[in-house]
Amino acid sequence: MASGVKAIRGMNDILPEESYFWEYFEQTARQWLAAYGYRNIRTPIVEQTDLFIRSIGEVTDIVEKEMYTFIDHLNNDSLTLRPEGTASCARAAIEHNLLYAGPQKLYYAGPMFRHERPQKGRYRQFHQVGVEALGYAGPDIDAELIVMCVRLWKLLGISNLRLEISTLGNTESRTLHRSRLLKYFERHRDKLDEDSLRRLYTNPLRILDSKNPGMQQIIENAPRLIDDLDSESWSHFESLQRILRERGINYDINLRLVRGLDYYNRTVFEWVTDKLGAQGTVCAGGRYDGLVEQMGGKSTPACGFAMGVERLLSLMQECGKKIHQPDPDIYIVYQGDEQVVDYAWKCAEFLRDEGFDVILHCGGGSFKSQMKKADSSGAVYALIIGNDEFRAQEVTIKPLRELIEQVSLKLSKVAEIINKKDLY
Template sequence: MTNGVKAIRGMNDILPNESYLWEYFEQTVQRWLAVYGYRNIRTPIVEQTDLFVRSIGEVTDIVEKEMYTFVDHLNNDSLTLRPEGTVSCVRAVIEHNLLYAGPQKLYYAGPMFRHERPQKGRYRQFHQVGVEALGYAGPDIDAELIVMCVRLWKLLGISGLRLEISTLGNVESRALHRSRLLKYFEQHRSELDEDGLRRLYTNPLRILDSKNPRMQQVIENAPKLIDDLDAESCNHFESLQRILREQGINFEINLRLVRGLDYYNRTVFEWVTDKLGAQGTVCAGGRYDSLVEQVGGKSIPACGFAMGVERLLALMQECGREIKQPVPDIYIVHQGSEQVMNYAWKCAEFLRDEGLDVILHCGGGSIKSQMKKADVSGALYALIIGDDEFKAQEVSIKPLRELIEQASVKLDSVTEIINSY
């Protein structure tokens, strides 16, 4: 379509020749999460803008540059397409008082929206699976989230991922670190780029996340948060490391791991790869103990992570994981009177009741043309029904992928015959 209606740039269609990969991924994820006792929660795509601004942080790339925000002209509300899922999940937990029943293990999946420059692995509509554990304070739940990921990578056939972990401490230690960073970067103002100068007095910690090559030396020499950590956060981080080592999980401590959202504290982690170019982070998360109170609930500890579906699917393919596109068991070819057609319908429904995947040919055509379509469908067998088969109340079964002769059989023996081949 050169002049017709097209999808919005960076918001992609997922066509049938690739959607089966998504279905495989989604089914694998659902089974994996059930093993760990996580339950599904589904939240709206649109939320009040203020929910994201006060939770994610005003001086973040997401809020400053990337959110799809608009005014609902029916009531003048400022609304935003969700740029991430944690805040919406927390809002729903508070609104419906889910924590009254105790700690919650929840997960969500679906599209998120950020206005970024589209490139491979980074789209304006992208998909995430998020896992949230609310009401858990210890490092054991932080470790469980990481252990869960290791299991999923095995299920998906993904290899070569690197785990980076760090700690951001508590509010007080971050405030102390902020003051030291501010003083340091003030002394190096001439070395900061435009973004760095803009963030200097609003959120100097975010300067550490800059990818500008010209600023890496000044960032490397900046004060380190680990030197300002409170004792409790240090103990939490050391306990997490002990659990991971006990579970045989390799990790790297990355003291510059900041995360792009303001609500994180203590544990933060990322799973990264070198196989996807610049978009190397495929899963990231950490602890957000103040977010529930910030959104409007009681103060409770919480942690979680989100993974990018598009990036994980690309990584599966990079790692050579082949998922075969599903094909029907049977394609029913039929020609003749209306009674023949009705019998073909009956046969199709009977075989579906037997647990087989069946395509019933629609649209007429010769037996030869229908058989061509049966072959193209990928079906393993064709069932041919004409006047003779109808009169005998039988079907002719023809294997399409094996050199076996066509045979006429009773309908109720088709499943047994197929299973015996």
């Protein structure tokens, strides 16, 4: 396919050999979310660009560098492939008046898009599962989000994840901190890199998130937000820690933890690992009490998190989790006239009604060639139908994985016999 059409770099196919691993994760996640009372919401992949500029923040890497934005030439609208799920979820809650019915526990799952340099754990089309708890103000819901994650890690067989938490305070404390940061970085302007200089007067808090090794010393000595924290945010943070301690959940306080989106306030947290190289964050979230009002809705406390599915699947494999596509129960081989063919189809549908996974051979061929395909399919049993079986209105069952002789019997007895695994 050197000159053929290929997938876009960083947007990957998920092949059948991999997809069952995804299906296992998705099924586990749905059951886990239902256990905590979260309901599914599905929002469009494409939104108005202004939604993300207003919610994420104009001076962020996502908006400045990473969004897939284009002009819809039919009506000249600026549209963007969604880079994250919270803004769309909040927009939908406002547009459809969901919050008038009271607090909402919502979850979403699906692809997101960011134009980044593709590498392991970081793709241009990636998948997230996220939850949004809208209308909950107390630290108890913040703690429940973290407790939820602990349960999921156990269900998925993931170990060695470390929880980091912090608080960003309220708008007033961040404004005070911003002023102190600005003065500090101005005094060290000659040590700032290009990105930091660009953010100096627009969003100096984002300088703290720089991954440039040459910036780490100046960042380490910068004023700390916790020193400017308001009393209510401090009380909220202490209550969160108390609940986590009572639940036996270990955590580290990371005072330099800065989320990459502007809408966060108070609680922020990340689950990180050292097993995935540079892409160590597998789940991140926090509180965003002002977002819904900022987007035109009523004042609504809110918090949530999002987890990267590709990173979690990689981590599951790193931890030794093995998931295999189950083999079919029965492979039907048949040969004969149209009446035999029709009988084979009826047998296949009958057995599927009984709850079996059945492959009905297609493409013709001798009994010998069909049996080879039955064996290679992984099926536990071959069900053989020829002229003799049709005349007797029976089928012949041949075990493919056990040293047991084949036996002929009425179709109505197949389910009973196979479930008992007794052919005599």
